[in-house]
Amino acid sequence: MMYELEQRVQQPNSNQMMKMDVRKKIHVHIADHERNKGFDEKKLEVVDLSGMSLDSLPNPSLNLAIICKLDLSNNNLQNIPESLTARLLNVMVLDVHSNQLRTLPNSIGCLFKLKLLNISGNLIECLPKTIENCRALEELNANFNKLNRLPDTIGFELVNLKKLSVNSNKLAFLPHSVSHLTALRILDARLNCLRSLPDDLENLINLEILNVSQNFQHLETLPYSVGLLLSLVELDVSYNKIRSLPNSIGCLKKLQKLSVEGNPLRSPPVDVLEQGLHAVKEYLCHKINSDSSPKKKSSWMGKFVRYGTFNGHSRTQEREGFIMSEYRSIDGLASPRYMSMFSPRRLFSPRNYFGH
Structure with missing residues (x-):
């Protein structure tokens, strides 16, 4: 009803x-x-x-x-x-x-x-x-x-x-x-x-x-x-x-x-769009196949060497504008000479905390 x-x-x-x-x-x-x-x-x-x-x-x-x-x-x-x-x-x-x-x-x-x-x-x-x-x-x-x-x-x-x-x-x-x-x-x-x-x-x-x-x-x-x-x-x-x-x-x-x-x-271009849906799908499929071609991969060890992790020199300082005035290699920082830099007294002192 x-x-x-x-x-x-x-x-x-x-x-x-x-x-x-x-x-x-x-x-x-x-x-x-x-x-x-x-x-x-x-x-x-x-x-x-x-x-x-x-x-x-x-x-x-x-x-x-x-x-x-x-x-x-x-x-x-x-x-x-x-x-x-x-x-x-x-x-x-x-x-x-x-x-x-x-x-x-x-x-x-x-x-x-x-x-x-x-x-x-x-x-x-x-x-x-x-x-x-x-x-x-x-x-x-x-x-x-x-x-x-x-x-x-x-x-x-x-x-x-x-x-x-x-x-x-x-x-x-x-x-x-x-x-x-x-x-x-x-x-x-x-x-x-x-x-x-x-x-x-x-x-x-x-x-x-x-x-x-x-x-x-x-x-x-x-x-x-x-x-x-x-x-x-x-x-x-x-x-x-x-x-x-x-x-x-x-x-x-x-x-x-x-x-x-x-x-x-821009992708797909206008001339492909004008041809209709089938052409668009074909164009995009072709791009997938092109993008999936094998590429040479750089090794992770090469990246460490390139960025100076093991040799004490940092190319990123020049190339990417990083400011690291006291850059040290891993070996250098782990040596007894620099261990005192990480002591609790030094890390948490008021002078260092407020930048004085």
Whole structure:
């Protein structure tokens, strides 16, 4: 059953009358269930209070445990009562998009069955850490808010998350724990202020769509691990400041769409980009093979000799501008002549400590 709340024709703009309608409608329908004291929990209901221009929620004495979906979208709500959220024990879908919310209640962590949370189009700056307790969550839509960070450990807990949408916020980075969202299929972080991505993205073994476009002057590089996302089908990095794509992208066998326009790319060059995705992957694969050619390695002993560790002469003093006026070789410092330099009395004397 869907709870549709009708506006009164006589006073279509009256919030007070709307609230009375809300109370009346919900009371009537919930009462039908509670007449049978042992109501069947499998017969859960949908409550739709969207588009009512509500600036606060009524607090009737209802059994909220029978609600599986609560739609409070397109209102003027500035907060959601902690007590209300804590009683939504069976809610699986909570939609509060397009309100005036600045925070979410901490009691949102009580929603153990929650699978979809839509908080887009609000004024939220950070998510409560308790959201990590919503381990059944499969989709989180936090687009068009003012988020400047995500909880540091969010990726360690939301193990069932399949879609994470945080576009149009103020995120400067994604927490490293995001790379532990192994069930994730879609990651949308466009239109933020991202400066970098986590290094170990290869753990996102099911990720199919990655969109980090339009971070404009902030995002200049992509980690090598982007090319290790073996399930990736779409990659959008357009309108950033990226100068070169990781060679590893050439290994993405399932990649079907690559958007790179609006970047000052030097690698691959423009003539390769104009030939399409196949040419780009071929070019990057060739670079991988070229870079993997064997190179002559200098021995560690040679480095010691080059930097003068065993002969008492330091070339780094001249070449790198190191200032070591009393440089001594290892043998020299270990000799009895210099042992007194490391005595506790000398090391911890006030004269040496304050440079006198």
